[in-house]
Amino acid sequence: MSTIHTSPTHTLASTARESWLVTGRDLRHWLRDPWTPVFGMAFSVMLVLVFGYLFGGAVALPGGGDYLAYLLPGMLALSMMFGVESTMAAMATDSRRGVMDRFRSLPMSGVAVPLGRAMADLLNSAVQLAVLMGGGLLIGWSVSGSLLDAFVAVGLLLWLRFAVLWLGIFLGLAFRSEGAMVAVQVLVWPIGFLSGVIVPPETMPGWLGVVADLNPVSATAAACRELFGNPSGITEGLLADHALLLAVAWPAVLTAVFVPLSVRAFRRLGA
Template sequence: MTLQTLRHGWVLTVRDLKHWQREPWAPVIGIAFSVMLLLMFGYLFGGAIDLPGGGGYLPYLLPGMFTLTMLFGIESTMGAITEDTRRGITDRLRSMPISAVGVPLGRTAADLMNSVVQLAVLMAGGLAIGWRVDGSIGSALLAAALLLWLRLAVLWVGVYLGLAIRSEGALIAVQVLVWPFGFLSNIFVAPETMPGWLGFLAGWNPVSATAAACRELFGNPLGTTGGVLAEHAVALAFAWPALLLAVFVPLSARAYRNLSR
């Protein structure tokens, strides 16, 4: 990625940030929704589930909720890209000498900055209801970085879908499908408690890798007594988003170039 592409991306990032400054309701509502989920699941399930390997359920749940919130970025980014395309903004940008990666890069950078604020608010809410970090400061910072790493990959998936599938029905379908993809993971319950085939799918879900890595780094209960998530969670939490980025960044650039075809 060239310096010029990064400069173009930064200009478009500032554009999106200024738009939110004028109309802040979308990011504010997104943060409020995430806090509501955190409080709802934290208090509903806080003491109701036993974990393999022992430990309290609330400290197990919170890293999973942080991860689930990172997954929710896909539909908001897809919706913003679709709206810009529908209104002709993307066509005007394409008429300028801007890299095919520059425009989606600006969108993802702005969304990622919003995600940093969102994650900080969620962690503060978690601390307020009793969640604690028992690992080192360095490990906690690495956990936060892995959460944002997953978010970045999810945002690029949203960019590609917004460029490639520009119908309102597709956006609704993605919003619906995000939930089962998130639930088919270790966010709420340990894969060891699921039927064998379902636990296998949950164990290889990228969301599960990030959630398990964050639990390990935060010093929270792992909810597992063995297997790939117990032994290689941090490596998988880095590898899965890297794979998604390797696939969807080039796909997004190609979809952007082919918009008029």
């Protein structure tokens, strides 16, 4: 049974340095095999084109407005859900191959390895987000809010992504099986689409609209529409008045739950 060695003088600065070293290791893996993130970007752009042109003339928004302008912020939020299974797979693979045991044998913080993985995936997500936003602008999406509001919207999107990544990290450390990875992939799609990403919750059956309103992805999408100056598709309900608050609160709750669980799972590897 392996044990993790922790330096008695471990500081926040040393934890940050160790996390960045792990981040660099994961980024170098992508430089050697760039096709995974490239295909991820292409897939997100393809979804925008499919839904934008397939549903563009068929969806009437409550309160009016252009559907493409409604769709883009939703697809940006949805894209933050993609790739959780890849994060999980990377952590699980490193665990099975003994990489995590080598990390655990070093005098480093228990949070450095999972945090390094989260930061690497977050940087990858930031690039994907920029590509998707650029693709949206090319097909006619526009931002009518202020530049500061747009930066806040991007921050909320990455905040959601950061929280979701910790879910993938925890599951990868806790289960480490291919069956669990498939289960996560199956779970992500209903959570992503059972939201206000593609159509407004107000147009759904009553109970389904309530569930969609309570979805963290809906909160981030609604907040981003407000900040980008795009149609909200909302005339009443929880998100009409509290989208920004919920877009901050939901990821905070997920992070508060899954960061400690991930660190605990990392420390218990091999136990």
